[in-house]
Structures are given as structure tokens and as C-alpha cells.
Amino acid sequence: MFLAVHIPDFLAEAILRARPELRHRALAVVEGTPPLCYVVALNGRAREAGLAVGMTKVEAEILVQRAGVVMMRDPLAEQSAHAAMVDAVCAVSPKVEETAADVVVADAHGLERLFGTPRQVARELSRRVAEQGLEANIALASNADNAEHAARGFMGVSVMEPAAEADRVGSLPLDALFATEIAAVKSGRCANAARASQEEQRKTLDRLVRMQETLERWGIRNFRGLAALPGASLSERLGRHGVRLQQLAEGKLCRELVLSEPALVFEEAMELESAVENTEPLMFLLGRMVDQLCARLSARALCTHELRLRMKLERHAGDEVALTREELEALGDGAITERRLTLPVAMNDAKLFLKLLHLQLGSRPPGAPVTHLWVRAEPARPRPGQAGLFMPLSPEPEKLELTLARIHKLLSTTPGSGEELRAGCADLVDTHRPGAFRMTRFEVKEDGVNSLENAPVLDADKEFSQPVMALRRLRPPVKADVEMKNGSPTRVSAECLGSTRRGRVIWAAGPWRTSGEWWLRGEVKEDLAQETAQSWARDEWDVAIATSKAKPSNGAEGPKAWRSPTMVAEISLFRIVREIESGLWWMEAGYD
Amino acid sequence: MPSISFAFLNSQSEPSLDAVAPLSARRENLRGVLGNLARQVSTAVELPEQKTPERVTSGVRALDALCGGLPRGAITEIYGEASTGRTAVMLAALAAATRRGETCALIDATDAWDPQSAEAAGVELKRVLWIRCNGMLPKKEGEAMRFVTDDFGNHAWAGAAKQKSSAWTQKNAPLYRRLEQALRAADLLLQGGGFGMVVMDLAGLPMEVARRVPMTTWFRFKRAVEPTGASLLVLENEPVVHGCASLGVKLNRDDHARAGNLLHGLDVRAELVRDAEMKKRVQRETSVQPLGPWCNSR
Numbered sequence: 001m002f003l004a005v006h007i008p009d010f011l012a013e014a015i016l017r018a019r020p021e022l023r024h025r026a027l028a029v030v031e032g033t034p035p036l037c038y039v040v041a042l043n044g045r046a047r048e049a050g051l052a053v054g055m056t057k058v059e060a061e062i063l064v065q066r067a068g069v070v071m072m073r074d075p076l077a078e079q080s081a082h083a084a085m086v087d088a089v090c091a092v093s094p095k096v097e098e099t100a101a102d103v104v105v106a107d108a109h110g111l112e113r114l115f116g117t118p119r120q121v122a123r124e125l126s127r128r129v130a131e132q133g134l135e136a137n138i139a140l141a142s143n144a145d146n147a148e149h150a151a152r153g154f155m156g157v158s159v160m161e162p163a164a165e166a167d168r169v170g171s172l173p174l175d176a177l178f179a180t181e182i183a184a185v186k187s188g189r190c191a192n193a194a195r196a197s198q199e200e201q202r203k204t205l206d207r208l209v210r211m212q213e214t215l216e217r218w219g220i221r222n223f224r225g226l227a228a229l230p231g232a233s234l235s236e237r238l239g240r241h242g243v244r245l246q247q248l249a250e251g252k253l254c255r256e257l258v259l260s261e262p263a264l265v266f267e268e269a270m271e272l273e274s275a276v277e278n279t280e281p282l283m284f285l286l287g288r289m290v291d292q293l294c295a296r297l298s299a300r301a302l303c304t305h306e307l308r309l310r311m312k313l314e315r316h317a318g319d320e321v322a323l324t325r326e327e328l329e330a331l332g333d334g335a336i337t338e339r340r341l342t343l344p345v346a347m348n349d350a351k352l353f354l355k356l357l358h359l360q361l362g363s364r365p366p367g368a369p370v371t372h373l374w375v376r377a378e379p380a381r382p383r384p385g386q387a388g389l390f391m392p393l394s395p396e397p398e399k400l401e402l403t404l405a406r407i408h409k410l411l412s413t414t415p416g417s418g419e420e421l422r423a424g425c426a427d428l429v430d431t432h433r434p435g436a437f438r439m440t441r442f443e444v445k446e447d448g449v450n451s452l453e454n455a456p457v458l459d460a461d462k463e464f465s466q467p468v469m470a471l472r473r474l475r476p477p478v479k480a481d482v483e484m485k486n487g488s489p490t491r492v493s494a495e496c497l498g499s500t501r502r503g504r505v506i507w508a509a510g511p512w513r514t515s516g517e518w519w520l521r522g523e524v525k526e527d528l529a530q531e532t533a534q535s536w537a538r539d540e541w542d543v544a545i546a547t548s549k550a551k552p553s554n555g556a557e558g559p560k561a562w563r564s565p566t567m568v569a570e571i572s573l574f575r576i577v578r579e580i581e582s583g584l585w586w587m588e589a590g591y592d
Numbered sequence: 593m594p595s596i597s598f599a600f601l602n603s604q605s606e607p608s609l610d611a612v613a614p615l616s617a618r619r620e621n622l623r624g625v626l627g628n629l630a631r632q633v634s635t636a637v638e639l640p641e642q643k644t645p646e647r648v649t650s651g652v653r654a655l656d657a658l659c660g661g662l663p664r665g666a667i668t669e670i671y672g673e674a675s676t677g678r679t680a681v682m683l684a685a686l687a688a689a690t691r692r693g694e695t696c697a698l699i700d701a702t703d704a705w706d707p708q709s710a711e712a713a714g715v716e717l718k719r720v721l722w723i724r725c726n727g728m729l730p731k732k733e734g735e736a737m738r739f740v741t742d743d744f745g746n747h748a749w750a751g752a753a754k755q756k757s758s759a760w761t762q763k764n765a766p767l768y769r770r771l772e773q774a775l776r777a778a779d780l781l782l783q784g785g786g787f788g789m790v791v792m793d794l795a796g797l798p799m800e801v802a803r804r805v806p807m808t809t810w811f812r813f814k815r816a817v818e819p820t821g822a823s824l825l826v827l828e829n830e831p832v833v834h835g836c837a838s839l840g841v842k843l844n845r846d847d848h849a850r851a852g853n854l855l856h857g858l859d860v861r862a863e864l865v866r867d868a869e870m871k872k873r874v875q876r877e878t879s880v881q882p883l884g885p886w887c888n889s890r
Binding site: 393402410423425437467471473509510542572592 | 781
């Protein structure tokens, strides 16, 4: 058995897939260079309105009026629609032939073990195609040509029972046969056409058109009529090509499929008729594209670990004033800007992707009206993880990614934009510089702990560690006024986080001189931030500062307690630093 | 309501049993009747059963002996003045949690966390999500003041409105923004779930700012953390969570231990001021040792 999927009015269907709200309206697709644009495809409602292929754009607009739209052909949407159709067929059968832009034929042998009867196979395929947002004809027959002819000639799902196949094929209109042949010549699938030059290809097409006209004059309307003609007489009048067409109409030819291995490229593209300026309508369009992309990934049982959004921006009229000449040249016809979502694990959740894109576009808007959209997903195998009973608490990667994106928005930072990360994982840097670290992306550490044997052994003694005195850093360090006596600080005053730290030094330890990276002067190390590549030389002091603090008087409660407050001394430990080169004092951290 | 039920039960029970049966038998009989009644009569709102929260180690042996560890699915409040070892206790708790293989989050309102100290304390840095609130003011002017209205309710608004024009409020707008970021980040993390420990470090914020958080916010956090199984640890200068915290520990410093010209450590006293289970006050001694690498570098 072979199955074939054909999308009637493919050019219109590709646009309808991208804009499903037009399904209930008349749609005419035009092609050409304005003003010479002609209708090349129509949907059913447009035909009902009296439109026909070959009309000019003006004629189509007059006929359609407000009941429909006339749109230019969209090659990007056609590519996406074709890829979606191939993905849907690949979900059912691995042996696929990309026969034409609007037809895919596949080998259905052995599928009964997976899906059941041929009718169930057809139903499954129909469901898969519908998931991709496409309306297609599906046919199952004993050979590839019959399946393709039936898909082109019959609407909906057609399953050819072996006993009744000849009879059903006989009722097919001859248009299906010639449409198949013309598509084969255009795509180079025909053995002769593959080697033929463009001129010969044109001659073949002309011959096919002449043969179709001849058969129409003879009154041959369907396959049965062509099959009934005497072979010798047909050969005398139409030559060997006519005999071949007769064999096809009889369903006797058995050709081998030219199997293709569809590339795992998952990209949805859209050209917008008018530029979109605001985020909300842009998200509306992106929502559809991401849905389609996730459906395609699902059909191939794949996920993605990276999502790339490319946007072509419209060139503003005011750009000439605002931008320099070089910038204008670089902008050209319009700049393309890219947003990239790098995911910690492979996922396939359209809602999550849309929320992440929304958050990223919210923090980094495109900056100009968008005219073209491309969304591309890098395919990856699904995560084979399974939660175990003995796994320690850990957030779900999908939820965590969304939470992190929201936190980044809250902190007004955008990961990957060159700004310093404010939410992530601290990574110590290989340097002696005090307080040096760098922020890295936070990812859930998976140890593969899914059984009792692999669970962390909790030793009662190892659960406790000796507490260490910790530093609380002031970022950036605050400038301090320090009074010195006999080479030791006696009073310190500094303003930090809305309060003044001023007091007498009751104990001091130091100075400890540290210096480093003076050998890197003038150089910039690649793995460190530029600021950390600067040398340092300083004296550090540990000081205990006594500050007086008002406390409510004992025994009294409420506001009365503050009428005569008691002044108590609060002693805090700090690390103060003097830069040797500048002589400036800084309060760097507190001990806690 | 109990007395009415009891009268009803008495009228239904056999009088001979009261006179003859021993007390234990009568009690059993009463339990059986109450059980039958509970099955027959349903309440409009079923109150969830209050389970005793599981406790995990705080990483400090003396503190565990004092309070039995940190409760899961509840708020633990640790407060004290500067240099009383709050951060050291927090690092010990984080170290214990990461040793158990749990993922932790630290919401750092004042961006004061020192990763080097954390690593010295045994914290596995890769397992800690560090959120560094930056207090960055929104682009639109005056949004910091709106935050006070929106997030802190009328209570905060009344106070903020009075001080709206004051220089103090204007100067501290970034601190409010830091607090706002910390609260919202905590909300997001608790809703997301999956973290073994979430630490809110508000210790660096002035008390005038930290006190602005209304009790409804802490109550919301209490409800949000209950089903997650996470320990929400809040570090402050003075208590602000109050009744919403299941465990409250106050840290006091007796003195800083010094040996010669070196800062050797801190002598810290931990006081259990609130325990939803134990309902008692205990004082125990604990100590905080010096930071090793720092001492070595001198």
C-alpha cells in the first residue's frame, strides 16, 4: 500500500495556514510585478464568488469586494507549509517521497501493525495533517501513482480497497493525470525530464497540454475512457507518451519511490503585509508560529534546546536624520535583529516558549516596526529523565526557566545582552583578588540520582560543618573617612545603604598589605571582566567600630518607650581598605 | 457546639452502660459514636489537617540542639544586629542543604553575599541560585513610589504618603525598590517550587524599610511555602515576620574573639524566641569560628 497527501490550492492553503482567520473568507493569491499581477490560486469561497485563476489583481479585487482578500504569493509560508506536510507524513511512515510542493507520497507497507487497518492509517494521517493546520486530501492505494491520482482527484480521505480499486480509479477525471504529469516534469522527477534542458522541459509541457486538448476533443473525460481506447490506435496518434498515459490510467505502472530524507530544519517564516510596531500584535503572530513549530517537532518526536527569533525591521523615515551615513548604509533595506532563547534542557512547550519570548521582547523590544518574522527551533532529542523517589528537591527545568526569565525582567537585566547577570550562579575566579567572582547561568544540577543506591549518603557527622565567619560585602565599596593615630585607625565614618556608619574604633587589626595582577597592566584578560584585570595594591584593616544607638527604655511599651530612649553602644566588625596608590579609604565589607 | 453534640450523644446512649461499664469502655463507646457522627455530618469547609513540619538540620549542631532544625514548608526567622553571625548561620544552613543535594535560592536584597565565604563554609555554589537585587529604578519617574502603594497596601501607603516629599524617602527609593524586588522574587520562587531552601536576606536593609512589609505579605509567603516543602529562611536586623514564622531565632554576640592581632572569631548566643511546636524559650551557647582562608592570608 502507498499513501499520498495532496494539498489542493497549495498557494492559498499556505497563506491560510499562517492566517487561519481568513478561512471563512474568499482568498485570491496573486503573483507578478505590480501592476501586472495575476491570480494564481484561490480558495473555495473565492471560486464561489466567481473568481478564476488568471484574472488580474484589479478584477479579483472588484469581485471580492469586502467578502475576501487579495494577497501576494508568500514563498516563505509555502516553504513552511510544505515542511509541515512532510513532517506530518514522516510521523506515520519513514519512507517518504517529496513528489511536489503540494504532494507527498509514502510507503505504507507494514503500517497496519502500528495503526491497524488502512482506514485507520488514513485517519491517523488525517489527524496529523490537521494538527499542522493544513487541509489536505489523503488517499491510500496499491501503487504510488494510483494513490497520487486519487489524492489529486478525490476530496477528503479515500481508501482504495484492492477489489474496487480499478473501478474507483476509472472514475477519476483526466485533469488529475495531467496535473500529476506536469508536476513530475516541473519537479524533474520524470526520468526524461531529469536530464532535459529547460527548452526540452518546455516542449514536454507543451506536448502534454496538446495531448490533454486532443483527448478532450475525443470526448475522453476520465481514466476509464482513456483505458478503454485501443492501444495500437492510441500509439499511432499520440505516440509512446500516449501509451504511457494509458498505462497510468489503467493503474498498471508500478514505479519506485524516490525516497527523500527530509532535513531536520524547523523554521516558520512569515512576511507581514504591513509592519507591526507593538509587542502585543507581534506576540499574536508569534504565538501561531510557535504553535506550528511545536506541532512539527511533536510530529517528529523531537524537542528543542534553542529557539531563535529573527525579525526584519522596517527602515524608518526618520532614520536619515537620526543615523549617520555609515549606519544608514549598514541598515540597507532593513536591519535584521535576532533574539535567542537558550534552554537548559530540551523542551517542547508552546506556551512556555511564547512566555519566554514575550519576556525577552519586553525587556529588549525590536526598536522598529517588524516586516518579516522567522522562528527557528534547533531540534534535540527529548529529555529521557524520570523523577525518582529518592531524588532531592529540585525545580522542574521548564518552570525554572520561566521563573528565571521573570526574575531577569524584575531585575531589569537581559541575559545574553552583555549586561552583568543579576540572577544566576556564582563562579569563583582563579585569582587572588578579594571578592572576585563571575556570574554564570543557573542550571539545575542533575546527578542522575534516581535510586536508593545512588542517593546521597547523609552522614550525621558530615551534616554539620564548623560555622565560619562570613563577609557581607558592600558593592561597590563605599568611601570612608578614617582618622589615624599612631598608624592605626581611631575613627571611621562611611555612608552605606541609607545609613551612616560613624564611630570610634575600639579595636583594630592590620594593616595587611596585598597586591596583585600588577604584571597585567595594560593587558585585558579574556576570561575576566576588564575591571578585574586591573592591578591592585592596598592595606587592609579589620576594625571593630562602636556606634551609639537609641533603644527604647526598659519597662515601657509603645511610643512612651521612645520618650526617654537609652543610648547603647553597638559594636560592628568591618573590613576597611586603603588604596596605596591614591591613599583613599574604602569600607569594603562587614563581618557577620 | 461541642456541648450541644455531647447532649445529643448522651440522649442516644444507653443509660445502663453509663452505670455499669468502666470508664475506658465508655470512652471507646463515645469515640465510636463520634466517629459515626463525623461520617454522617459533613462540614461546609474541611479544615486541612495541621501536620507537624519535617525538620532538617540547620548545619550548626548547637542550633539543632536548641530548636531541632529548620522546619520544612514554613518560615524561619533569624535576626540579630550586625556582626552577630546571621550570615554564618545562613551559610551553614545552605551548606547542609546543598550537601543533601537540594537546589537552593538566595534572594540578596542588598547584594552583600560573598561567594568566597560561602565556599569556605562548604556551600556548593552550583546548587545556589543567587538573586542580586539591584534597586534599579524604573525608567518612568515616580514608579518607585507607586510600588509602595501597590505592593505594600494601604498601611504602607499611609506612611509613605506622609514622607513622600521628604528627602529621606527620596534618598531611600532604591532601597524600597530592592525590597520590592526581593519580595517579588520570593513570590516567583515559591510559586515555581522545587527549591529545598529559599533564603531572603534582608539583613542589610534599614529597619525603616524592612518594617514596611505588611503582615499580609508574610502570611501569603507562609501559605505559599507550606505545600512546597521548602524552608524559607528570613534574615533581618529585627523581627518583622512575627507570628507568620514557625521558628524565630535571635542571635546575640557576646564579644569578638581575638588572638593577638588577629580576628579569631565571634562568640554568638542563640535565643529561641518562637517555636510553633515547642512553645518554649531556651538559651544555648553556640560559637562561630573564624574564616580560615582569611586568617591564612594575613
